[in-house]
């Protein structure tokens with residue numbers, strides 16, 4: 001059976017979980033704690049990140065690569081926009097760009113907001129300034145997605161698909177942090193429709209259960225400031241957070257490939 005190395009809060013793991021369910025594939029999840037990662041993690045993924053999909057002897061890592069693998073390996077039902085016209089390459093490019101924006105820009109701003117609001121890496125004016133920057137950026141990202149909902153019911157087109165499952169975890173995380181759109185806004189309507197799907201409900205329920213189990217337990221505080229997350233902190237008022245995190249060793253950077 002397929003195995004998904006999982007952290008329910010990880011938006012990247014959520015993308016894969018939703019795709020597995022949409023494709024009606026049986027899988028089991030292997031819960032991973034980044035505070036004490038299993039040795040297996042580095043063996044399966046030289047970056048030691050979650051998610052990893054194990055399909056027999058084949059280990060695939062990086063959510064976007066896993067989604068492409070699932071599409072190749074289990075083509076039906078297809079999750080790319082189902083427009084068999086000369087528009088198809090352009091539509092796929094649009095969806096890939098949307099996914100890239102969510103994986104980098106949207107992830108970074110959610111991450112940064114969480115670092116300040118939840119992990120309290122800044123306080124007072126410093127925290128307020130970073131959170132105000134984050135709020136402005138989330139509003140722009142939401143507008144970017146809403147523009148794509150102007151002429152179609154789903155981000156993917158006429159049907160739910162890759163673009164929707166790629167955006168959902170990031171939109172939902174921002175929503176949970178209070179970045180909400182009015183009830184009648186296209187993104188709010190879209191989010192409501194996503195939550196009617198069993199696949200999305202499973203991702204949401206796993207987050208809820210994970211958070212309930214974490215009550216009172218420390219979530220490992222050493223956090224990896226890889227690439228665009230570091231970039232975000234540096235350009236969004238968090239230089240002090242980075243400097244303090246390096247000094248007290250609560251910030252780590254990405255691993256060298258061995």
Ligand SMILES: N[C@@H](CCC(=O)N[C@@H](CS)C(=O)NCC(=O)O)C(=O)O
Pocket residue numbers: 007009010011012034048049050051061062063064103223224
């Ligand atoms: N580009 C990767 C990003 C995966 C990622 O950032 N995973 C985080 C969890 S959300 C992780 O495993 N971080 C390892 C660490 O913090 O040490 C993907 O799309 O799968």
